[in-house]
């Protein structure tokens with residue numbers, strides 16, 4: 240078989256581990272030819288493709304990013320984009336395609352599946368917001384990076400009696416904020432799933448002061464929003480999938496906290512640091528398992544699916560189902576975090 244691979248959307252630590260696993264088992268065990276498309280759907284539209292080999296995928300397991308490059312290109316928002324992808328696949332005699340990505344990349348894959356393309360999706364996003372799988376790779380690394388940052392911010396916050404606002408990624412879901420907030424002992428965590436009341440945030444900080452704790456750590460997901468009419472937020476540009484470029488909520492909150500509490504407040508925006516660098520061992524293992532399951536499914540002719548983690552097992556689920564809705568933070572998990580607020 241000739242099997243294509245591409246990586247789309249924001250990069251995530253572990254992408255290279257998936258590619259390596261697909262190539263290793265695809266070539267060594269099954270004798271398939273594996274071709275890599277450059278820069279996600281962009282390369283699939285433009286026909287920029289090259290053959291992958293055991294040699295050119297050596298040493299990539301611990302490497303962050305993706306050796307294939309990525310983009311947020313949406314063929315369905317580009318004139319004749321989907322047709323261009325179909326033409327490329329047929330010109331390269333691709334029997335099966337393994338797109339590795341989040342809701343956007345896999346959403347395109349789900350549509351292509353209805354047009355007859357044999358797809359096996361692999362879920363990736365540091366946001367961990369894909370339904371159909373318990374975890375996506377990249378998330379554990381992002382949480383670890385954010386937790387390390389919180390540990391460091393704790394000591395300087397305490398020394399200066401300051402409030403530290405830490406903005407983390409999480410466009411539609413606050414998984415990173417909730418996990419790193421619990422792991423790093425945050426005193427307030429704000430997530431997109433629950434609009435926040437700035438007065439309540441201020442109350443938590445004042446409560447701490449009343450108890451003789453003169454510093455606070457506030458974690459805010461970039462997609463968190465205030466209750467309507469309570470704070471003015473800025474409008475942002477959108478990408479080809481209609482997502483706003485976020486960032487800035489941390490500054491807004493910090494200004495308000497300083498104004499309303501009189502406490503000196505600083506902001507740290509972790510941004511793309513959370514996505515860069517080497518994956519944790521957990522993400523390397525999960526990504527490798529996903530890669531192996533994807534090439535197995537392609538070899539067996541199981542198409543229109545996404546590989547997924549259910550409990551401790553790797554399974555396949557219908558790709559359309561997996562991308563139908565976002566997986567938001569479990570309220571029970573947030574309740575655990577709330578015990579430590581204020």
Ligand code: F6P
Nearest residue numbers: 249250364365366408409410485
């Ligand atoms: O891939 C998900 C994500 O990391 C989001 O958490 C974040 O909002 C977005 O990507 C940032 O996108 P970009 O890399 O295009 O700035």
